[in-house]
Amino acid sequence: MIVQKFGGTSVKSLARIKNVASIIARAAAQDSVVAVVSAMGDTTDYLFKLAHQASDAPNRRELDALLATGEQISVALVAMALNDLGARAVSLTGVQLGITTESIHAAARIVDINTDRLRRYLDAGFIVVAAGFQGATPEGDVTTLGRGGSDTTAVALAAALGASTCDIFTDVSGVYTADPNVVPTARLRKEVSYEEMLELAHVGAQVLHPRAVELARKHKIRVRVRSTFEPEHEGTILKGADEMEIYRPVSGVTADRHQARLAILKVPDRPGIAGEIFGALAEHRVSVDMIIQAFHEDRSVNDITFTVNRSDLNTARTALEEAAARIGAEGVLADEDVAKVSIIGAGLMDQPEVAARMFSALGQAGINIEMISTSQIRISCVVADKDAERAVRIVHDLFHLDAQEPLQS
Ligand code: ADP
Ligand code: ASP
Ligand code: MG
DSSP states (O other), rough: OOEEEOGGGGGGHHHHHHHHHHHHHHHHHOEOOOOOEEEEETHHHHHHHHHHHHOOSSOOOHOOOOOOOOOHHHHHHHHHHHTTOOOOOOOOTTTTEEEEOSOEEEEEEEEEEOOHHHHHHHHHOOOEEEOOOOOOOTTTTTEOOTTTTTTHHHHHHHHTOOOOOOEESSSSSBBSSOOOOOOOOBBSEEEEEEHHHHHHHHHHOOOSSSSHHHHHHHHHOOEEEEEETTTSSSOOOEEEEGSOOOOOOOEEEEEEEEEEEEEEEEOOOTTTHOOOOOOOHHTTOOOEEEEEEEETTTTSSSEEEEEEEEGGGGEEEEEEHHHHHHOOOOEEEEEEEEEEEEEOOGGGGGHHHHHHHHHHHHHHHTTOOOEEEETTTTEEEEEEEHHHHHHHHHHHHTTTTOOSSSSSS
């Protein structure tokens, strides 16, 4: 039993849908197959824009109802193409798949999958074509799992069904040392640990949805990222860190260009203030990333600066302006033209020279670092958005990420 997932570019046109159907049919000759499919091409972007043209602040329930239609189109078309190839196939939406999520719109987590119906179809010899990115609340309202969430549907179904493999078919040949569309010399990696992939996904390597990686790690699912257009290539396998053969101090670099920065100025310096500010943001479900607090000369006030996802900027700014008025801060500044450039590698904390080299190389190239944060296996710098891609290429060169493995064991 295997799960195959096909992203938007892979089903962009009817010709591509036919290509996908032939990949699925080939797999179905040997195994039971669940094929998870995303919306065609840029359909989700289009629907999102449409909603924002229809309404200044689209109702979140209705927005999810609208976005979910993208995947309903593509699954029906893929099932039809499979029928034309002589295969028995049935398309199922999130609700029909028995996927229950939290009662939250736009980024709901899957809480349960009732696979009864799905299994009945598989047992009867059907290929199930499953709509990615969607589920339903316990009350039956349609929800979506966040942008890129079809990966999560695929891994969650693989876990629920005990599938042996979960193949993520996409428009690149696997996971590279950097986005191959940005860094032409980026190297395809044969294997990546769940931990590294989780960090990469969180810092903007779009190739896998972070929750898909979390679920894969939790359930030890053998996820393989591979190309729809060159399906004969093996792609990249996700593995446990203990199974990895090779470690390199720096294994990947990514830019997240969906960031924004907010600052709240001259905040009175007293206990409980940070709790109040970030509590207000949490109430609006805004996730905050890097946080920097800088004090002024007289030390009675601080500036607090942090980053958020650009899609949360308006919500965050409103919440912050209210908090500023309440606590007597001077005001709020917002900057959309920022990006976060991150390097990932095992044991970065133990190698202080890595961070120093990264900062120096960016400095020598005239790229100003505006904020920095680090974890055990990640170093992130906020830079101007216009410098982001150049910074990624500089760092990729600096650490010789194009060089073949093994460099160091
Ligand atoms: P899909 O529609 O198939 O889900 P996505 O656009 O979500 O595809 O993800 C694939 C894209 O991820 C690639 O086209 C590539 O530009 C981008 N990407 C960013 N970082 C990486 C990386 N390290 N390795 C591979 N692809 C990456
Ligand atoms: N169609 C959704 C999106 O564009 C989900 C996905 O592609 O994974 O975000
Ligand atoms: Mg994707």
